[in-house]
Amino acid sequence: MQQKKSFKYKIFTGIAIFLIILVSGFFMYVSSYYKASSLALDSLKSDSLVKVEENGDILFEPVSNAKNIGFIFYPGAKVEPSAYATIAKEIASNGYTVIIAKMNFNLAILSPNRADSIISNYKDIDTWVIGGHSLGGVMASNYALENDEIKGLVLLASYPQDKTNLTGKPIKVLSLWGSNDKVADLNKVKEAKNVMPSDSEFIEIKGGNHGGFGDYGHQKGDGESSITNKQQMMDTSKYIIELLDSLR
Incomplete structure (x- = not known):
């Protein structure tokens, strides 16, 4: 015994x-985790065009001429949400409300349905687009598949899980990646076109890398960018704004 x-x-x-x-x-x-650098931190300040509020999630709200289209963004794994403030503020300055989602432990995989509460909190917005960087994009793809409120999907250096097939969804899709990305599997990024609607846009940013979609310094294992961090983020903002404009 x-x-x-x-x-x-x-x-x-x-x-x-x-x-x-x-x-x-x-x-x-x-x-x-990767922390926001100076350019992103400067973008967290409100100005005459965009009001910025941090309350867990980060809200970028147009001061005037706001449209009824909102963009929810899921950060990449182990990246501080504020690192994406530059892109968010540029989009908001064009009249679109942007919310960068705060994830548990900075991992979107632990908060895949974070968009639920965001959507419920903004009743004046009737058209929603969701997007994400890297792992954040994977979770955003899953959310877009399962929720009919989502009318647009933006993937930054990302691709959906094997089970996620959006070919039959009435949704606008934009996929962007940097040509010098050494973190994401670019073959899978490009092959994701096979599980997206036929009018989806897949665009390579020449000279960009993986970490250049945010402002948080060099990511371990990434390639060197031949364009500035700001240039990559401005190019990214431009393409996202074009997608949002197409939904008006």
Whole structure:
């Protein structure tokens, strides 16, 4: 009997140690993330065209001539939401409300339906577009597939999961990637055209890289960009604005 108790104790102790190591490893992983750099931080300031509010999510609201179209953005894995402020503010300056979603532990995979509460909080917006960078784009694709409120999808250096097929959805799709991206699988990014509506736009930004869609410094393993970070973000904003304009 004593041997059985001792054996059970060892099992429980082993499981407890394993769980402690697992949880500790997770928190060590998520505690290190990419933080917004100066250009993005400057874009968090309100001005005559755009009002910026941070309350978990980050809202970029046009001061005047606001349209009834909203854009929800899911950040890339382990990237601070504010790193995408430059793109968001540029889009908002053209009359579109933009909300950068705050994800649990900066991982969109842990908050895949974050858009639910955002949509419910903005009743005056009746047309929604969702987008995301890298892993954020994967989760945005899933959300677009499952929610009819979404009329547009923007993928930045991203592609949907194998189970996600949007060919039959009445949705506008824009996919952008940098030619010097060494993080995303660019073959999969381009092949995603096979599971998207026939009028989807797939555009390569020459000289851009993976991290250039935000302002958070060089991402580990990424290629070197031959264009400026600001240029990549402005090009990206332009293409997204064109998609939003097409929904008016």
